Amino acid sequence: xxxxxxxxxxxxxTVAATVPLxxxxxPSAALFAALVVGIVLxxxxxxxxxxxxxxxxxxQGVLGVYIGTMVHEDALAALGGDWPVxxxxxxxxxxxxxxxGALLGLHRDVTPLxxxxxxxxxxASGLVAxxxxxxxxxxxxxxxxxxRVALVTASMPVVVTLIYHADRSRPDAATAPxxxxxxxxxxxxxxxxxxxxxxxxxxxxxxxxxxxxxxxGGTVGKLIRLPGAGLLGPLALTVALEVSxxxxxxxxxxxxxxVGYLLIGWQAGLAFTRDALRTVGRLLPAAIxxxxxxxxxxxxxxxxxxRVTGLSLLEGYLATxxxxxxxxxxxxxxxxxxxxxxxxxQVVRILLMLFAAPLLAxxxxxxxxxxxxxxxxxxxxxxxxxxx
Numbered sequence: 001x002x003x004x005x006x007x008x009x010x011x012x013x014t015v016a017a018t019v020p021l022x023x024x025x026x027p028s029a030a031l032f033a034a035l036v037v038g039i040v041l042x043x044x045x046x047x048x049x050x051x052x053x054x055x056x057x058x059x060q061g062v063l064g065v066y067i068g069t070m071v072h073e074d075a076l077a078a079l080g081g082d083w084p085v086x087x088x089x090x091x092x093x094x095x096x097x098x099x100x101g102a103l104l105g106l107h108r109d110v111t112p113l114x115x116x117x118x119x120x121x122x123x124a125s126g127l128v129a130x131x132x133x134x135x136x137x138x139x140x141x142x143x144x145x146x147x148r149v150a151l152v153t154a155s156m157p158v159v160v161t162l163i164y165h166a167d168r169s170r171p172d173a174a175t176a177p178x179x180x181x182x183x184x185x186x187x188x189x190x191x192x193x194x195x196x197x198x199x200x201x202x203x204x205x206x207x208x209x210x211x212x213x214x215x216x217g218g219t220v221g222k223l224i225r226l227p228g229a230g231l232l233g234p235l236a237l238t239v240a241l242e243v244s245x246x247x248x249x250x251x252x253x254x255x256x257x258x259v260g261y262l263l264i265g266w267q268a269g270l271a272f273t274r275d276a277l278r279t280v281g282r283l284l285p286a287a288i289x290x291x292x293x294x295x296x297x298x299x300x301x302x303x304x305x306x307r308v309t310g311l312s313l314l315e316g317y318l319a320t321x322x323x324x325x326x327x328x329x330x331x332x333x334x335x336x337x338x339x340x341x342x343x344x345x346q347v348v349r350i351l352l353m354l355f356a357a358p359l360l361a362x363x364x365x366x367x368x369x370x371x372x373x374x375x376x377x378x379x380x381x382x383x384x385x386x387x388x
Contacts, residue, residue: 006041006048013037014262027149027326030261031125035142038269043277051267059263060129060230061214066252066260067126067354068213068238070347078340079348082309089301089320090349094356096297097121097322100290107286109279110140113364118144119290120360121298121322122353126235129264130228134361142268143280144287151291153324156331159299164314166335201249209250213237227358235354298322305345311338319345 014030014037021029041047079086097120105115114136117127124145131138160166201209213234221233241247298320306316314335318328319342328346332339 003048006046010037010041010047010266011262013041014266018258018262025326027153027324028125028146028261030258031128031265032146034262034265035146035269038266039272039277042270042272043274047270050270051263055263056129056267057218057230058214059260059267060126060228061218061234062210062252062256062260063126063129063264064217064231064233064235065210065213065238065250066257067123067350068235068242069247069250069252070350071239071242074340078344082341083348085305085308086319086345086348087352089305089345090352092301093121093298093320093322093349094352096294097353098360100294104144104283104286104290107283109283111137112367113361114140116360116364117141117357118287119148119294120145120353120357121148121294122350123357124149124323125261125264126231126354127357128268130231130358132267133228133230134358135365136361138268139271139276140280140283142265144283144291147284147287148291148294149323151288152295152321153327155295156321156324156327159317160314160331160335164317166314166331200251203253205248206251206253207256209248210252210256213241227361232355232358235351239351294322311341315342318342320349321346322349325350 014034017033017037018030021033026032038047098116101116101119102112103115104110104119105112107115110118113134114131117131117134117136118141120127128138128142128145131141200206217234217237218230219233220237221229226232226236238247238250241250299317302316302318302320303313304316305311305320306313309316311319315332315337318332318337321328325346329339329343331337332342
């Protein structure tokens with residue numbers, strides 16, 4: 001009975017915190033609320049022990065399908081002949097993220113792997129979901145990733161107004177001919193890949209398709225030994241179906257996505273201890289500094305993208321922003337920017353980051369093992385002690 005009451009308390013407080021955060025337009029409000037509430041209740045010894053593994057994997061699968069529905073053939077076709085440049089910019093963003101993560105990994109409280117995952121500039125919720133499975137500390141990854149999204153989102157209106165001097169009163173120009181999505185709905189906070197899309201399948205059919213995609217994608221991912229198979233298997237399968245046009249109007253129900261966010265947030269939050277909280281606190285100044293550097297560097301990539309493709313400087317900035325996709329889309333709508341190109345570029349960035357992260361994790365772990373072997377002296381088989 002005590003265990004049940006703890007789950008009821010956790011769910012009730014999280015939902016109560018999610019509602020106002022959603023109304024305020026906080027990105028991934030359910031995940032953030034679940035993370036914070038989970039931390040507080042864990043520190044007060046009033047929380048459940050943790051999220052059952054099967055529920056965590058199921059949440060990863062739902063999130064994978066949800067991200068996969070971002071991909072639309074028409075949107076990606078908007079890149080046209082500029083797609084090599086967009087992919088190159090995304091790869092450069094990944095390289096900057098890896099460099100920033102390596103610097104964060106020099107902190108005595110963070111392993112190189114955790115630092116790398118924490119500063120990968122894209123797919124924050126997905127990375128939090130699979131960080132533990134990849135060998136990283138999902139508590140640190142959750143806090144730093146959400147901090148990145150929050151800082152980018154909060155700074156965007158200031159940057160757009162003071163640096164780019166954008167006119168934010170031209171929403172009518174934001175709908176490209178042939179688009180099936182109402183971008184004014186995006187500005188109001190609705191995801192462009194949600195139920196606002198025309199021709200969406202009924203909710204019960206969508207749920208059935210989600211279940212099949214999660215089970216098949218996760219199973220195949222495990223069989224081929226795909227890192228983070230619970231997330232990336234369903235994601236890859238959904239992307240393949242979207243590109244081939246065989247999703248039959250799949251649209252992941254909002255409630256199902258919110259439940260997935262809650263489970264992922266709880267997974268990280270419930271694992272917090274007082275020592276872990278102090279560790280994250282010591283880490284924040286370095287993390288904030290690196291996030292600022294990363295944001296400025298990607299803005300420079302935006303200038304390059306604008307010069308090569310003929311976009312405006314504002315559109316280049318929005319297309320290369322290292323996070324805050326909802327704020328990006330809303331700003332693009334308000335300023336009459338090329339929304340279709342911007343969302344396609346953002347989708348390329350997010351997918352690249354998510355699929356590259358497991359490969360990055362493997363590479364970092366191999367390098368760590370090699371460095372540990374080199375640390376063994378000829379006279380002793382005991383490795384030199386280093387900070388955990």
